[in-house]
Amino acid sequence: MDTTTMDIGGAAVARPVLEGGTKPDGAFAGYVRQGATLEMKAFTGVTGDAGGYAVPREIDAVIDRTLTAISPIRALANVVKVGTAGYRKLVTTGGTPSGWASEVDARNGTATPVFAEIAPPMGELYANPAASQAMLDDAAFDVEQWLADEIATEFARAEGAAFVNGSGVNQPKGFLQSPTASTPDKARPFGTLQYLPSGAAGDFGAAPQERLIDLVQSLRAPYLQGAAFVMNAATLSRIRKFKTSDGAFVWAPSLAVGVPATLLGYPVVEAEDMPDIAAGSLSIAFGNFQAGYLIAERAETAILRDPYSNKPFVNFYATKRIGGCVANSEAIKLMMFAAN
Secondary structure (H helix, E strand, C coil): CCEEEEEECCEEEEEECCHHHHCCCCHHHHHHHHCCCCCCCCCCCCCCCCCEEECCHHHHHHHHHHHHHHCHHHHHCEEEEECCCCCCEEEECCCCCCCCCCCCCCCCCCCCCCEEEECCCEEEEEECCEEEHHHHHCCCCCHHHHHHHHHHHHHHHHHHHHHHHCECCCCCECHHHCCEECCCCCCCCCCCEEEEECEECCEECCCHHHHHHHHHHCCCHHHHCCCEEEECHHHHHHHCCCECCCCCECEECCCCCCCCCEECCEEEEECCCCCCCCCCCEEEEEECHHHHEEEEEECCCEEEEECCCCCCEEEEEEEEEEEEEECCCCCEEEEECCCC
16 A cells, blocks of 8 residues: 655654545546545535536536537627626616817706616526446546537537527527517617518518628628628528629638638628528628627536436536527617518
């Protein structure tokens, strides 16, 4: 047995090394494989014996990076880390009124800014992958990487759909679920997105490239920097074939690695959860999602190891609280495939 020595009152005392201290895999890897670990952290904030264990920072970082790559709206939106589900954000809807005066004129009071409160609907996103104990016992198997990949894939699929079409009930509210109107900015109620018609029901009308230009120009100048198109692959396939009157494609392919292709000078992001073109569909979005859509999430992912419910498999129940909603309805515009 390995031993170490401690100096107590000038006398060397030998004591055995704890078994977990010499494991090269680390405490969390040992827990995932065998269910026993020297150091345990609580799953909940109030009970230490509930059986939950906080995911190590290395795994959580992998999940975040993978989500950004798979979930396109997450990469565009404003993501904030929160400590509770009660996150609130204040937005001024009309700015601060002002007035003009000469050098000696009296300064009258001006109106007070109007505030609106944003409260992203939140829900608990979970994944429950499983692995056999025999596979976990295989020392050559990278348990932590497998666990991160399984959780990240499931979380990305679910949140990608919610950010676009989520109902807002125990999950984020997707931007396509916001109320819409054809009226321009400052004439619509706060939280209502503006749509522009394509010119035909379920199709593009005459001069479709001009409709796309109208969509771009409906976004006011402060939001154009950082704006992008969002659509699915089927819609993008239609648009890539559009040509101007002189035969040039309106689509500009990327000529460098890491630089996205552009449409009318703005990048295009493919989101497979956007609807296909159909009568009345909102199949194209254009806007500055950093200003327009807010994602609020807990920084920690929690995981519970369950080797009992599904023997001989071990389940890894992972959860993360996440919410989202439109934060600025002037920063996102939609194209509705309708005549008007």
